[in-house]
Amino acid sequence: MNMDKHSSKASAAGLLIALGIIYGDIGTSPLYTMQAIIGTERISLDLIYGAVSCIFWTLSLQTTLKYVILILRADNNGEGGILALYTLIRKNAKWLIVPAIIGASTLLADGIITPPMSVSSAIEGLRIIYPEIETMPIVIGIITLLFIIQIFGTTLVGRAFGPVMTIWFLMLFVLGAAQVIQHPEILKALNPYYAYNLLVSQPNGFWLLGAVFLCTTGAEALYSDLGHCGKGNIRVSWIFVKSCLVINYFGQGAWLALHAGELLDGRKPFYEIMPGWWLIAGISIATMAAVIASQALISGSFTLISEAIRLNLWPKVRLIYPSDQKGQLYVPSLNWLLWAGCIGVVLYFEESTHMEAAYGLAITLTMIMTTVLFSFYLFVIKKNKIAAGVFLLVYLAIEISFLAANLLKFSHGGWVSLLLALVIAAVMGLWLKAHYIKLRLTEFVDLKRHISSLKELSNDISIPKYATHLIFMSNADQEDEIESKILYSIFQKRPKRADIYWFVHVETTNEPYTMDYHVNVMAEDDVIKITFRLGFRIEQRINLFLRKVVEDMVLNKEVDVTSRYESLNRQNVMGDFRFVVLERFLSVENDLSWFDEFVMKFYFSIKSITNSEAKWFGLDSSSVKTEKVPLVIRPNRNIRMHRVYDH
Structure with missing residues (x-):
């Protein structure tokens, strides 16, 4: 990659790479977020305007301000991610290893749900055309194929990611804009009052934050993949990506507003705003975007584990470098553990709607740990105590609210990701303890x-x-x-x-x-x-x-x-x-x-x-x-x- 990793400048090639690598998870969230918010509730204008407003301000405060503007500043020689952030500040306090381990383990664990949910949400669109189709075998087949190709490296596939995701985001924009034109009143949801009204005035409104949170679950990937893309490319490409996401969410809101008083009854707002003649093409593009989202997660997991090994947080498992391209890494043991986890999730939850009920709980803990570490970075490295205090208070308030709402998901399957995170964190903690015992002896x-x-x-x-x-x-x-x-x-x-x-x-x-x-x-x-x-x-x-x-x-x-x-x-x-x-x-x-x-x-x-x-x-x-x-x-x-x- 001929790109200066420390540069804050953007380039055409770098922007295309950024689109292909880091926005898969957050980019596919329109497939399921609105459906998760509505659930089995009767569609009402207060609910729709409030939901769209919550999504807009979550993307603005959580993704744009926290990650794109602030946390990208904490680069470790051009590299990002929770363990890279930890290495910047680890010499200042031993206890910092605790948020680093919790953040890394929850990121790995909740990520196991991402491929099944993204792929399932995309493939289930086929039911609009073929109502009786069994989607589970197709989902398992796609996920299995994805993990098999990891053996050969993903250089060739990676080159196609940028153009495919560009088409995906343009499709999101066009579909959303077409609906907004029909119901322009939805733009009133830009006013944060509607979000406040939903959370405070509506019955059970606060607990909808657990579903709203799905729109920003991929924000951590923006920081984790900093080394692949560079700060400038991420910041510039995010303007395009956020515009497309917001317009699509507003478009889904516009369609829902036109169906006020009805129940969703299994319908997916994302596919409902799609004209019938475009469905097959739309489902195909959505499936490719979901595969790309999964690939980004898998590559990120490989990188995270390789860093954990060198920080004495993980056993020295076999690492393979399939190509000369920097960042190309294959970890066989983790690959098949992730595959088994993903297949287990598909078999256990069966439907994407059930996965939505469980997804997001563990990733809120990752974000809270990133907040703690970044606050410490501002305090110790940047010597800015006021900024550290304000950042910590504001984002702990936001993320603890998301965590509280997401705790409702525990009994609906959220316990699966927390149990996985607990196992991973235990392995990391015990491995580090063993390292210290060996040093002592x-x-x-x-x-x-x-x-x-x-x-x-x-x-x-x-x-x-x-x-x-x-x-x-x-x-x-x-x-x-x-x-x-x-x-x-x-x-x-x-x-x-x-x-x-x-x-x-x-x-x-x-x-x-x-x-x-x-x-x-x-x-x-x-x-x-x-x-x-x-x-x-x-x-x-x-x-x-x-x-x-x-x-x-x-x-x-x-x-x-x-x-x-x-x-x-x-x-x-x-x-x-x-x-x-x-x-x-x-x-x-x-x-x-x-x-x-x-x-x-x-x-x-x-x-x-x-x-x-x-x-x-x-x-x-x-x-x-x-x-x-x-x-x-x-x-x-x-x-x-x-x-x-x-x-």
Whole structure:
């Protein structure tokens, strides 16, 4: 993508990309929002004018002001999303991890309902033409196909997204405008009085906020996909998108106003404003838009999980990069978990109307957590206490109102997304806790004190040579430290003689695309420590990166990598490189608190079915030795034993 990610300027190509990538969810909300608001109520002018007014002001305050104008300012080197926001401020307070985990888990969980609901809402339009058609098998088929194509990457499909969504939004505008012309009085709903009247004066009016909220559920995607599109492209394209959405909602309102006193009785206002001759084309375009909405959600979930892994919030599952395009990512385990979740939602709810009753509950929690984190960002990074306070109070009031109204959805299926969010949040919390327990128990030693011993071992010809270049992956942040277990592996487990000992540490930075490294030559041609500083969105291909570092060092005459075997040295043959990766296991010799024991058993049981350390770091399996080392957690205690002698 030839676009400056930090630029606030818009470009024609960037606008098309933005239309295709980030507006799928919020762009398909007209399919179901008005139907959800009306429900089984008798259509009345107060209800219609109030509903349309609520939608307009929700899109203005929640989507436009909060996300497009304000939160897009909190970019992490051009990247957005709740975890990118968290990385900007995490050093300022440890408790910030709590809203980050809640926000990320609810975003993933509620997103599982998005593909089934969008696709179902689109396909159910076929019932206008074929009343007896079974839509569920079609929905399951489309969703399954969507998840299968993830394996091949979505570059080609992605190129078609922009033009399709442009057609979709133009269709929304034309259909809406045609109805507004017939009933221009609907434009009175621009007055916020009608929204106020609905929420305060109408019986049960406040609780309709749960359905109104459906119009803005995709707002979080505008921030999450900031890195793909750029600030300027999002802000400019949103003007077009919001205009089309608002006109369509007003058009649906105009049609409903003409049917005051009636019941919807299963009719979808979105399809009712469509002329009969356009229905097949309209349903086809709606289905493509729904698939695009689902694709955006899936891609966003992959990105979120890859960030969570590098922030120690998720197991190191396999990540695949299907193409060279930045942002193209495939996570097989998550792909099929999402697929299973989506199919489960279709089978459980069956109809989009039932899904509407459950959708939106968890995403309100995501938005509240984003509000908390952004307020902290304004307070700490921007040093603007007044703005932080005003933003927090205003948006907590709005979003807690949405949450309260959405709590009605709990018994109608909202519990499904909350249960999923709870499971995801528990995995994230336990994984992070296990990371801290491991850090607490890892003993680091001063490498300088052992250089002479390493040199002696390197020159001891009585020990068979293990490798010319021996590389250990280390977790030690300090440049002159390594784990005591590494020294144990070199000197005691099986003495490992090598010509040069390399120690490699990977540090994940708060920036997304950092690719820096630092070389510390602790003993020339004997002991070298390399620290890679990689962004939280960079694939850890240490095998490749290390080769590049060694090439640079050879060019600078900092190291001699030719083989030390005389016959090979004369032919200038490069010496062999061998990696040693230490994998911990929980020792039986432990005295843990019940909770820590549970955390570590959970950690190791999940770790046993996910990627090995070697695969995670992208090491060449043919030159990697994995050694198991016990993780011993116990207090110092004196063991008293008595020797018994024969008489």
